[in-house]
Amino acid sequence: DAGITQSPRHKVTETGTPVTLRCHQTENHRYMYWYRQDPGHGLRLIHYSYGVKDTDKGEVSDGYSVSRSKTEDFLLTLESATSSQTSVYFCAISETGNYGYTFGSGTRLTVV
Amino acid sequence: EDKVVQSPLSLVVHEGDTVTLNCSYEVTNFRSLLWYKQEKKAPTFLFMLTSSGIEKKSGRLSSILDKKELFSILNITATQTGDSAIYLCAVEGGSEKLVFGKGTKLTVNP
Known part of the structure; x- marks a missing residue:
């Protein structure tokens, strides 16, 4: 998908466990974004990055953190996953x- | 706060019908409006509109922007079952991020 890959593609995890999703690009693009998509809500921005080590919050950032130590990788971490x-x-x-x-093609995350 | 409202949220038509999808917005320092099509996976880019009254066209799809009335429409003529998807509208304002509407789910029946 034009040099952007997400991993894993699917994940099931238990409430309270930490989870990290990875986004990797080979386009050398400056900006990277994490969105979540839920029925009835469309795409909502969680966090975004405008350069290495430069990140900012989106509209639904509570419960999430991000890191960008290299141009090509943008990690999204759920410190303690909840069903929501x-x-x-x-x-x-x-x-x-x-x-x-x-x-990217998306990661389907289920928290049980 | 920037806001995008799409209507209808859901639409069911028969092959061959023409459909019009609507997108209204409120945004600070408007720069552009974008349309995406989402089938089973990632949204794919359709159009970017920046100027009022200039129609963008790609095959059976077309779109136009009205910056005075703050809305855009996406038209699909002679619909096909392959047009079934969620159509997303997004606006770009003064910030470095897009704000998306909730999408219109289009179902085209044979």
């Missing part, structure tokens, strides 16, 4: 910061 974090998570990349986002 069951969702499909999409990573996106952009060169200019806004238009022309390219999305």
